[in-house]
Amino acid sequence: MRAHEKDEYRLAELVELGGVPARTVRLYITRGLLPPPLRAGPRAAYGAQHLERLEEIRKLQAKGWTLARIAAKFGGEADEPGVPQPQQTLTYAIAEDVMVLVTSRGDPARLRRISRALRRLAIDLHDHENQQGDEDDDDER
Amino acid sequence: MTTTSVERATGHFAPLKADGKPCRLKMQSLWLTGELLPVGARLVVHHEFVSDERRAGELIYAFPLAADAALRRFRIAGPRGIARSELRPVLEAREAYEKGLEEGHLAAHARVHGDGLVNLAVGNIKHGERVTVRLELLAGVEARDDGFRFRFPFSLPPLYHAQARPSIDEDGRGELELPAEIFDDLVMPRWSEDARGLHQVRFNLAVRLGAPLAEVSSPSHPLRVALRGEAEARLTLATEADLPDRDLVIDARAREARPFMLGGIDGEGRARVAAVVPSSQFGAAAQGLKQVVFLLDRSGSMMGAPFDQAQRALLAALGALGEQDRFGIVLFDDTTISFCNALRPADAAARSEARAFLEKAGVCGGTELEAGIEAAGRVLGREGGDIMLLTDGQVMEGESIIRRAQALGARVHALGIGSAARDRFLELLARRTGGTSRCVGPRERVDMAALEVFGRLGGAIACDLRWSIEGSDGSEFEPAPTSHVFDRAPARAWASATQADKLRLVAKWPAAEGERRLEIESTIEPGALGETLRLLAGSRLIADAEVDATGREGDERLLALSRRFGLASRAASLVAVVENPADQPGDPPRTHVVPVGLPQDVEMGGYFSGFMCSPCIAYNLHGTADGADAPTMALHRQRRRFFDDTPLREFDAPLPAAAKEPTPDDVLVDLAGRLEPDGGLPGDSDEARAMSTAIALLAFAEQGVFSDHAAFGRHVVLMLKFLAAANVDEELREVLRDVERRVNGRQGAGGGWIERARKTIIKGKAIGSRQWRKIVKALAG
Numbered sequence: 064m065r066a067h068e069k070d071e072y073r074l075a076e077l078v079e080l081g082g083v084p085a086r087t088v089r090l091y092i093t094r095g096l097l098p099p100p101l102r103a104g105p106r107a108a109y110g111a112q113h114l115e116r117l118e119e120i121r122k123l124q125a126k127g128w129t130l131a132r133i134a135a136k137f138g139g140e141a142d143e144p145g146v147p148q149p150q151q152t153l154t155y156a157i158a159e160d161v162m163v164l165v166t167s168r169g170d171p172a173r174l175r176r177i178s179r180a181l182r183r184l185a186i187d188l189h190d191h192e193n194q195q196g197d198e199d200d201d202d203e204r
Numbered sequence: 205m206t207t208t209s210v211e212r213a214t215g216h217f218a219p220l221k222a223d224g225k226p227c228r229l230k231m232q233s234l235w236l237t238g239e240l241l242p243v244g245a246r247l248v249v250h251h252e253f254v255s256d257e258r259r260a261g262e263l264i265y266a267f268p269l270a271a272d273a274a275l276r277r278f279r280i281a282g283p284r285g286i287a288r289s290e291l292r293p294v295l296e297a298r299e300a301y302e303k304g305l306e307e308g309h310l311a312a313h314a315r316v317h318g319d320g321l322v323n324l325a326v327g328n329i330k331h332g333e334r335v336t337v338r339l340e341l342l343a344g345v346e347a348r349d350d351g352f353r354f355r356f357p358f359s360l361p362p363l364y365h366a367q368a369r370p371s372i373d374e375d376g377r378g379e380l381e382l383p384a385e386i387f388d389d390l391v392m393p394r395w396s397e398d399a400r401g402l403h404q405v406r407f408n409l410a411v412r413l414g415a416p417l418a419e420v421s422s423p424s425h426p427l428r429v430a431l432r433g434e435a436e437a438r439l440t441l442a443t444e445a446d447l448p449d450r451d452l453v454i455d456a457r458a459r460e461a462r463p464f465m466l467g468g469i470d471g472e473g474r475a476r477v478a479a480v481v482p483s484s485q486f487g488a489a490a491q492g493l494k495q496v497v498f499l500l501d502r503s504g505s506m507m508g509a510p511f512d513q514a515q516r517a518l519l520a521a522l523g524a525l526g527e528q529d530r531f532g533i534v535l536f537d538d539t540t541i542s543f544c545n546a547l548r549p550a551d552a553a554a555r556s557e558a559r560a561f562l563e564k565a566g567v568c569g570g571t572e573l574e575a576g577i578e579a580a581g582r583v584l585g586r587e588g589g590d591i592m593l594l595t596d597g598q599v600m601e602g603e604s605i606i607r608r609a610q611a612l613g614a615r616v617h618a619l620g621i622g623s624a625a626r627d628r629f630l631e632l633l634a635r636r637t638g639g640t641s642r643c644v645g646p647r648e649r650v651d652m653a654a655l656e657v658f659g660r661l662g663g664a665i666a667c668d669l670r671w672s673i674e675g676s677d678g679s680e681f682e683p684a685p686t687s688h689v690f691d692r693a694p695a696r697a698w699a700s701a702t703q704a705d706k707l708r709l710v711a712k713w714p715a716a717e718g719e720r721r722l723e724i725e726s727t728i729e730p731g732a733l734g735e736t737l738r739l740l741a742g743s744r745l746i747a748d749a750e751v752d753a754t755g756r757e758g759d760e761r762l763l764a765l766s767r768r769f770g771l772a773s774r775a776a777s778l779v780a781v782v783e784n785p786a787d788q789p790g791d792p793p794r795t796h797v798v799p800v801g802l803p804q805d806v807e808m809g810g811y812f813s814g815f816m817c818s819p820c821i822a823y824n825l826h827g828t829a830d831g832a833d834a835p836t837m838a839l840h841r842q843r844r845r846f847f848d849d850t851p852l853r854e855f856d857a858p859l860p861a862a863a864k865e866p867t868p869d870d871v872l873v874d875l876a877g878r879l880e881p882d883g884g885l886p887g888d889s890d891e892a893r894a895m896s897t898a899i900a901l902l903a904f905a906e907q908g909v910f911s912d913h914a915a916f917g918r919h920v921v922l923m924l925k926f927l928a929a930a931n932v933d934e935e936l937r938e939v940l941r942d943v944e945r946r947v948n949g950r951q952g953a954g955g956g957w958i959e960r961a962r963k964t965i966i967k968g969k970a971i972g973s974r975q976w977r978k979i980v981k982a983l984a985g
Contacts, residue, residue: 088792
């Protein structure tokens with residue numbers, strides 16, 4: 064949390080301190096990411112909460128959050144109520160009757176290990192089926 | 205069209221307010237007017253904005269600049285007054301706009317960002333107001349030997365950037381957020397899969413070819429053409445209005461390919477000329493040895509017909525390589541895969557392996573073109589050569605890609621497939637590396653265009669052109685005129701000189717028989733044409749300067765160029781404030797982004813979910829844990845690292861081919877792709893090969909394809925060469941001579957050869973003696 068010296072800021076000051084263009088501030092207000100100005104009209108003013116929110120938005124963006132998701136967190140943007148964010152899943156067809164879904168958390172090394180384990184499993188299942196088939200053939204004979 | 209009928213036709217406007225109710229602030233229509241010349245276009249785009257919102261609103265419309273385009277000025281008009289734009293440095297213009305908004309005035313700001321992307325912001329549109337912005341701009345055209353092609357982007361596709369964050373909402377609208385540290389305040393639109401309900405587009409354009417017109421057509425829109433004399437036409441949309449889901453493409457063709465020059469007096473009182481000289485004026489197409497790397501974009505956005513056609517075109521291009529030619533292939537998405545580490549001779553084994561390599565390639569991933577160009581450069585090695593790039597070019601930070609390609613020293617010939625939004629980038633990429641570019645829509649024959657571009661590889665028809673002006677002093681050539689001429693890519697020159705009634709443009713170039721010279725003369729007449737030529741030269745100079753403009757010095761040079769020509773650039777924006785004394789400062793306007801439709805034939809899933817899909821990966825709408833990061837376009841890279849140890853074929857299965865009856869062009873592309881290094885078609889024996897090749901030649905002839913054809917000319921030459929050297933008995937030799945005579949004499953041999961070629965060569969059925977007798981009979985008949 065950063066310390067702010069003033070209670071009220073003009074748009075130009077908010078833009079300078081917040082490090083975003085005025086148009087972005089307006090877009091954020093329209094989308095519900097920022098609250099409306101403290102005081103409307105000719106002498107519109109913004110408060111410390113606007114600066115703090117801008118900082119929070121920046122942090123969330125750095126973590127990869129989209130504006131829609133940030134707006135949902137802050138309760139704005141009613142045209143996108145609680146839209147779940149897309150999640151990467153990896154689908155492995157291990158055998159004709161076995162499908163494995165893996166949720167990726169973006170760690171390639173771990174995913175590689177999972178991939179190898181699944182490959183072993185696929186080979187095991189395949190070998191087992193072949194073995195079973197051979198046994199069935201023997202039974203028929 | 206009246207407002208009522210627009211609303212009736214389109215229903216509700218797409219964007220919603222925070223309370224979920226439809227937003228009544230919108231861009232209602234976009235109307236393109238202006239003049240198309242063989243050296244460029246001078247255009248006016250009329251935007252109409254209306255508001256039924258209680259509070260004042262601001263609309264941001266994002267659009268791409270066409271090739272070599274630049275904004276000149278705009279005029280904003282509303283019930284509170286009219287204002288004309290001023291050209292100011294970017295930050296000054298932004299401040300002026302913000303100040304205007306703060307004071308309650310109607311204001312507009314047009315800012316050009318990197319990649320030729322423009323944000324037009326119109327602020328403080330009040331309840332019940334109708335505001336129009338008439339934006340004047342210049343744009344380039346794709347010059348051809350016998351005319352030109354004009355492509356204007358009515359749509360904007362999503363573009364690839366590794367750090368961009370794509371998302372899709374529950375209404376199916378796509379959004380692309382860009383990192384502010386790279387793109388500043390550039391706002392991209394939200395994409396609707398269905399363009400109905402968005403703004404409507406119309407056009408009314410004059411074509412002035414400067415030579416008798418043979419044809420004016422559009423592969424994109426229904427046209428109404430009114431001829432005005434032999435060389436001019438007025439084009440309007442045949443329907444009342446259309447959807448903004450595809451680009452406007454106009455082709456103008458002259459009755460014959462001949463040099464011409466336009467001239468006039470510009471606003472500074474100087475004589476201005478611009479000339480286009482068909483490549484055929486410089487001699488026959490070069491048949492030099494080819495050293496080429498085919499660089500094929502297989503990113504998700506190429507999914508479907510573009511990739512299938514590009515793949516087939518490359519197979520056909522392999523067929524046109526001679527035994528002495530050397531080649532490589534690089535496929536790129538967000539990784540690159542090379543067919544070989546260095547150029548390989550185009551022998552039978554290499555071609556066969558290359559075909560197998562291409563046939564198993566599928567599409568997926570992002571568009572890391574820079575990595576692709578670097579990989580192609582490595583394959584070319586120190587000897588250098590040509591890169592033939594097939595891509596939709598849907599990538600951002602194109603300027604740095606161009607600088608990288610220039611540094612590699614390879615010549616890039618580009619075939620753009622898809623949206624006109626990237627014509628600017630591809631034209632610059634090709635021009636700055638000494639190559640040529642050609643652009644086609646997704647519903648056109650990509651394979652035929654690719655073969656035409658292939659014909660330009662291996663050497664220029666004329667090199668080291670020197671241009672001069674006779675009849676006036678103080679002549680200047682700016683921008684730099686064409687120095688190397690390639691097959692079917694005309695030479696172009698822009699020049700200015702002190703006032704004269706008549707100017708003569710002279711081009712000289714070295715040739716085997718000594719220096720050659722070409723002259724074109726034009727009268728210089730007063731009128732608007734001279735100033736149009738000056739502005740077109742300026743817009744081309746700015747497009748080039750934007751590639752070079754890095755750092756403060758680069759920005760200053762760009763700003764100086766903008767000021768000199770009065771044209772906007774990345775360093776200078778256009779701003780206008782309608783200062784009405786009755787306006788009172790009020791609440792800040794609510795800001796909305798104008799939604800756009802995805803271009804026709806572009807799949808939403810190709811960008812916003814499926815663009816990261818492979819047969820094994822899918823993004824779904826299961827919720828994530830609160831702390832999980834949202835995907836970026838670069839996340840796809842992880843898939844590659846993840847599957848590093850996995851055989852390529854498991855994840856790059858070719859897309860299933862659409863079951864359809866092949867067209868004659870399909871058959872020709874297929875035949876061309878089967879040519880062996882000696883120019884013959886495959887077969888079990890010399891006789892079988894000769895017979896197949898003869899049938900193929902007659903199939904080409906049936907379609908009017910001979911040795912001078914743009915796409916298949918080289919294939920025909922190679923096949924004729926093979927037949928002439930074929931080791932066959934005298935009876936068959938006589939038939940082959942007949943075939944050669946017919947093809948050389950530009951005659952066919954009746955119909956049915958396409959079908960015969962399909963049934964025998966393509967289906968792999970051997971030609972029996974009975975069938976051959978029938979063929980001989982058909983030839984005799």
